[in-house]
Amino acid sequence: MTGQHLHVQPATTISAEGGLRLTAPVDDDRPDIVAACRDPETQRYTRVPSPYGDADAVGFIHACRAGAEAGSSLGLVVRDTSGRLLGSCGLVDIDWLDGRASLGYWVAPWARGQGVATRAARAVCRWAFSDAHLERVELEAIASNAASNAVAARLGFILEGTLRAAARGRGTDAPSRLDVNVWGLLPGDLRCATR
Template sequence: MQITSGGLELREFGPRDAPQVAAFVRARDLTALPPGPPQAVADVDGWLAETQQRRLDGAGVLLAMVEAASGEIVGSIGLRDTDWRAGRSEIGYGVLASQRGRGHASEAARAVGRWALTEGGMRRIQLRARVDNVASVRVAENAGYQREGTLRMADWDGEKGHDLAVFSMIATDL
């Protein structure tokens, strides 16, 4: 799977990403990787294989957000909690701190949402963001997701609860 949009290439993580993923692990900067990243350089190859197996198992898809001009991974985006039969999934993303504010997350969220609702066969893509995470809420809005409401105290950060804003995109939104 590969999507090109704006200056980004969104593609499945694979063996060619091992050097960059290992560099993120060595630097302990995992913000460009999806939840559950490798914790040691020795785990990188196995983790990359697991990301591809996730799609094959029908659980969703994890994509590297690659800046086309440089070939550098600037973040990740994916579909999770996917129910292919019901045609729904949730989108999640993360961007390196040094790459934030450049529109990468909005561009990627828009492109993956569009792909999922057309070629991907989905009926609904959902996106949840903590209401106090202004940047993430702005990403959802800029990407064209419609705000549906708030899930009160639906997120737990290990210390306290947080409200989540719920956004969605359906085919008529495209």
């Protein structure tokens, strides 16, 4: 499928281990998105706007929809069996010519430490390789973000290098520049082990 464009359907639903479902975000998700993205840890390790408000959540929902319609990204939220939003996981910068994309995720503070990021990211990577026929998934994680780097390692990503001082520090006590780890995953690398 190299060089071909696959339209990413906005209604894509992906199932993950433990009953998690990844779906397109909807307007009713705004309060949970705002609460999760205002969290200091989310602010520190992601590129969400700060301060984060309702208009930012609306923009996120619209960007997920527009990216899916354009085939340039797959922005999903992670839900538990009750439908409660636990986080977000998806692909950005989908390059259909070279068959690669970048993985991104965040987990709401009320869902951390439960393997949500690992299970959701595994499901998205599986979708990327089997349904979208991509050949490489990349992940960038702030080097000091132990949890995100552990997710990458658990999934089978290979640490390909560290970009020195590649990101601006976020948060009041953050250094001015942060190192960023660059991880790469090929279809044969993806691990199926849980959590």
